[in-house]
Amino acid sequence: NAGVTQTPKFRILKIGQSMTLQCAQDMNHNYMYWYRQDPGMGLKLIYYSVGAGITDKGEVPNGYNVSRSTTEDFPLRLELAAPSQTSVYFCASSYRGGTNEKLFFGSGTQLSVL
């Protein structure tokens, strides 16, 4: 029972570098999400997807890009890393369409941009 798998767990980037945070789920969930969590703040939605090929912006999408070519995978791309993107990133998934749409989270990626 893997659930939601995120890689890497930790990463340090220099300003201007790029990277992709990987996320995969094996629960056949239709919805997938990327959140960032800053100290003392609630989770902020970056992007989400309601199914393969469909993505949409959340509250804080600037500086990020996503794609959803399969149901299972939802990578998050940082093109030009900035110190403001230092945060903990969480991928999550859920099944919408029934009455039990609990959100399942990955274990997070701690990213520092220096």
Place this chain on the structure above:
Amino acid sequence: KQEVTQIPAALSVPEGENLVLNCSFTDSAIYNLQWFRQDPGKGLTSLLLIQSSQREQTSGRLNASLDKSSGRSTLYIAASQPGDSATYLCAVRVGNEKLTFGTGTRLTIIP
């Protein structure tokens, strides 16, 4: 804009006590509300989900209630244990929109 508030930000109680965590929200037209647990350095784990038509949900020693008209939810933890120490977050969904999270209550159970 939906705002979710959790007060207090931190709470310490002796082991064995019953306790209540609070969550308030500004827009009462919610679709559902979830309570999550987050351990240090870990992701969030969904504990309970309450649909807008429900008043409460129970799982083991946990009981979550929902009062939409007053914009409040509580998470009741019975007979607290040191293993209950974690940060507890609530999140609400309005219609087909995204979830809005509170900032959480950091709970410490003192042995």
